[in-house]
Amino acid sequence: MDLRVQAEAFDAGAELNAFTARVSGAGAVVSFTGVVRDAGQPQGGGLQRMEIEHYPGMTQAAITEIMGQALARWPLVDALVIHRFGTLHPGDPIMMVATASPHREAAFQAAEFLMDYLKSRAPFWKKEVGAEGAAWVAARDEDEGALGRW
Amino acid sequence: MDLRVQAEAFDAGAELNAFTARVSGAGAVVSFTGVVRDAGQPQGGGLQRMEIEHYPGMTQAAITEIMGQALARWPLVDALVIHRFGTLHPGDPIMMVATASPHREAAFQAAEFLMDYLKSRAPFWKKEVGAEGAAWVAARDEDEGALGRW
Amino acid sequence: MDLLYFAWVRERIGLPRERVETRAATVAQLIEELKAREPRYAAAFADLNSLRVALDQKLSSFDAPLAGVREVAFFPPMTGG
């Protein structure tokens, strides 16, 4: 299990390659990368930066527990979570998840499970700062609802 | 849409980074990498190499159609498929899929859809060559069955 | 007891953490005490549906007892990932 909560940027491609090399028995590797939306896109119109706050005392333990659940539930060779906090800019990777398994279904399901729980149970809060002001990203009802399927 | 069917090796991490940079409006990027299992692992015991045969006249068209279906069905910014043929060794990436969307559910589902169809509808055949001989990889009933959910 | 505030809870109250003396038996009672203090607390705790609480770094509920708890954190629903 590899978990990093950090302010520093990371290279998702290099992390994917390192993870894949480490789990060479796996066969199937799934990754998810969350990226700050580009200001040039309609969805992100005017976004200048994102500020991510977290709860240092709780973050590591909460994600470790989520990862432990995933490793217990699916036949995973390993799992990786990297999550940034602090100031990020459009196009920056915010976080990534990777899972490795002999079975592609398990790798996909575990990655989705980790994402669903990280979205609603890991103590991070995102604030979007644009030309016209700043706003905290609201939790989506669908994200809370997504937990129901596990 | 980016589709490459090739004998040459590829760098999954570099491809993921290039894809992510290209779809900067997306927010959510999912990748799947299929890797030749390591000879050192119980699952791959004694595997020396994998020979992948394909049907050149059909491969490109079949995958293009599958990708077109994915792009029509989910709100994707883009999709990538790379699939190798020829001789591969344990630890080598066989193929990768990447999908990008503003919504993580769409990115995950489209990647799983592409994988399910590539498994059973793209004209590739894998032969495993080990110390004690060679055997064609048999299609799994679950793989054919997985198409039923789409 | 240490109180921690995150995101817009922190912004409304105007500080990230503070130490309080309280005899509140539950989180809900503690919230009532805080709301009675000053309008900024009343504003932060106006809508409990949009609030979450963690006791000693574990997600909990508003009716949970505070006995033995050293750190209470209030924050909006999390938006990780």
Add this chain to the structure above:
Amino acid sequence: MDLLYFAWVRERIGLPRERVETRAATVAQLIEELKAREPRYAAAFADLNSLRVALDQKLSSFDAPLAGVREVAFFPPMTGG
């Protein structure tokens, strides 16, 4: 008409492609003609459940008509991905 063989179909028949003259109206009839030729064809086409066919590079079925078809490919279930 060009016939293409892949994977163990190719190995059993012993060649990757060949050109044939046929009046078979359907894929199934073509298969019967081939099986009658030589044991290696009979071996390759013994179990149709483990075979797939593509007509002009499109996955098809054994009862499909061959009229106008230029390329017929036989192979086991695909194992891509």
